[in-house]
Amino acid sequence: MAEHQAHGQHQPRSHQVVKAATAVTAGGSLLVLSGLTLAGTVIALTIATPLLVIFSPVLVPAVITVALLTMGFLASGGFGVAALTVLSWIYRYVTGKHPPGADQIDHARMKLASKAREMKDRAEQFGQQHLTTGQQQQTS
Numbered sequence: 001m002a003e004h005q006a007h008g009q010h011q012p013r014s015h016q017v018v019k020a021a022t023a024v025t026a027g028g029s030l031l032v033l034s035g036l037t038l039a040g041t042v043i044a045l046t047i048a049t050p051l052l053v054i055f056s057p058v059l060v061p062a063v064i065t066v067a068l069l070t071m072g073f074l075a076s077g078g079f080g081v082a083a084l085t086v087l088s089w090i091y092r093y094v095t096g097k098h099p100p101g102a103d104q105i106d107h108a109r110m111k112l113a114s115k116a117r118e119m120k121d122r123a124e125q126f127g128q129q130h131l132t133t134g135q136q137q138q139t140s
Contacts, residue, residue: 092099
């Protein structure tokens, strides 16, 4: 038991030194890499800024045009895919292949048909009552 506690909680000194050396090496190299990236970014921005200022009357409209064209193509492609999906669903529904959601459509159709029949029956009853009331008024 004492051997398990000593091994589980305390690592050998050499193992701790290796871990620390690895952490310092990895951290230092990443710190140097981030410094080089920052320096490269500042140099690139310093060189590119005059070019961007000189060409901005051309670049800004060009970027806007390219962005609008890209969005237009993506939107038209998305709408085309949506249309094909809907047409495929309708085809499968009409041919009786029972696509997802067909139960809900059938339930709604039956509900609408029953309400339409109910309204038709009410209209006929109202029409008969109206005719009966009109005939009674004429005989009086």
